[in-house]
Amino acid sequence: MQTIKPIKLGSNKTNTTEKLTSAEMGKLWATYMGNSMAKCILSYYLQHVEDMDIKTLLENSLKLSEEFLKITTEIFTKENFPIPNGFSQEDVNLGAPRLFQDEFYVHYLKYTAKAGGSIYSVGLPLLFRKDVKEFFRYCLNSTMDLMEQIKEILMNKGLINKPPLIPVPEKVEFVHQDFLNGFFGHVRPLHGLEIAHLYDAIENNATSKALIMAFSQVVKDEKIRKLFERGKDITTKNTENYIKKLHDENLPTPSFHDDLITTSTFSPFSDKIMLFHKMDMFTMKIRTFGNAMAVNGRHDIGLIYMNALMKNAAFVQDAAKIMIEKGWFEQAPKAANRAKLASE
Numbered sequence: 001m002q003t004i005k006p007i008k009l010g011s012n013k014t015n016t017t018e019k020l021t022s023a024e025m026g027k028l029w030a031t032y033m034g035n036s037m038a039k040c041i042l043s044y045y046l047q048h049v050e051d052m053d054i055k056t057l058l059e060n061s062l063k064l065s066e067e068f069l070k071i072t073t074e075i076f077t078k079e080n081f082p083i084p085n086g087f088s089q090e091d092v093n094l095g096a097p098r099l100f101q102d103e104f105y106v107h108y109l110k111y112t113a114k115a116g117g118s119i120y121s122v123g124l125p126l127l128f129r130k131d132v133k134e135f136f137r138y139c140l141n142s143t144m145d146l147m148e149q150i151k152e153i154l155m156n157k158g159l160i161n162k163p164p165l166i167p168v169p170e171k172v173e174f175v176h177q178d179f180l181n182g183f184f185g186h187v188r189p190l191h192g193l194e195i196a197h198l199y200d201a202i203e204n205n206a207t208s209k210a211l212i213m214a215f216s217q218v219v220k221d222e223k224i225r226k227l228f229e230r231g232k233d234i235t236t237k238n239t240e241n242y243i244k245k246l247h248d249e250n251l252p253t254p255s256f257h258d259d260l261i262t263t264s265t266f267s268p269f270s271d272k273i274m275l276f277h278k279m280d281m282f283t284m285k286i287r288t289f290g291n292a293m294a295v296n297g298r299h300d301i302g303l304i305y306m307n308a309l310m311k312n313a314a315f316v317q318d319a320a321k322i323m324i325e326k327g328w329f330e331q332a333p334k335a336a337n338r339a340k341l342a343s344e
Helices: 022-045 052-078 102-126 130-156 192-218 222-248 271-295 299-326 338-343
Strands: none
Touching: 022 052, 022 102, 022 130, 022 271, 052 102, 052 130, 102 130, 102 192, 102 271, 192 222, 192 271, 222 271, 222 299, 271 299
């Protein structure tokens, strides 16, 4: 397997008086937090992996996370920006028993590569400082290289099916008034973009469901356990709705990964990192709803996405409340409180 080339940032070695913008601070902070979490998770995965191809994939992923953390730390240090606490060795027990089968790691990496790619691609147009732009361009390119390695392993090992095939159009057509129908009258077949986003939602939820099931088995705090169980039910119901829409069109769907979780009840992770991880994953789902709804035409599918969005948002809010209650919710960079300053 081809390894990922190391980063080269010439401008990082030069002095600059240009200050970080709010967008640059925010995106660098999110990059640090996500990769400090990933470093803990991937380090544990590497303690329990037998397939050598999957092991190499995990090593490549861990190398990237460590590299991203290193560069982010260097930029923060240069700007006298406080290094976030993030996550550390205290949040992972490398001696814990195996919680996942090897195959799960590949599906997990595909999910997290999507999330990382989203952060970097959305961030790039907002960045102006040369060293930060180069860094994020490298992050995006490296993550896409990693994604190609992930897909290669998934296909070569028969662990995934490609999105469904549909007929090639015979001619250019224009839609009619029934294009938006979903509940009444003639309901048209799904178009390619709708199929793509339903497939993506099922694929994401299959991984998300398996992970939250595993976390439910090992989490120590009962309040968090109940939240995880609720999150599993939300994910299951949403996925069933997406699957039905594809099955109604006689189209295949991705499979669940529930069987890739072992029966271990010994936690390899702190409650803090597990709660943050699931809050982050549900947040990613909310972001994907925007993309899916933007290209959707049918009212019935739009309603499914809206209901799912509200339930996922409620989960994220409740997770945030627990994070705040426990003193775990780290503050992102924020604007000055001018009203407070004026009153002092």
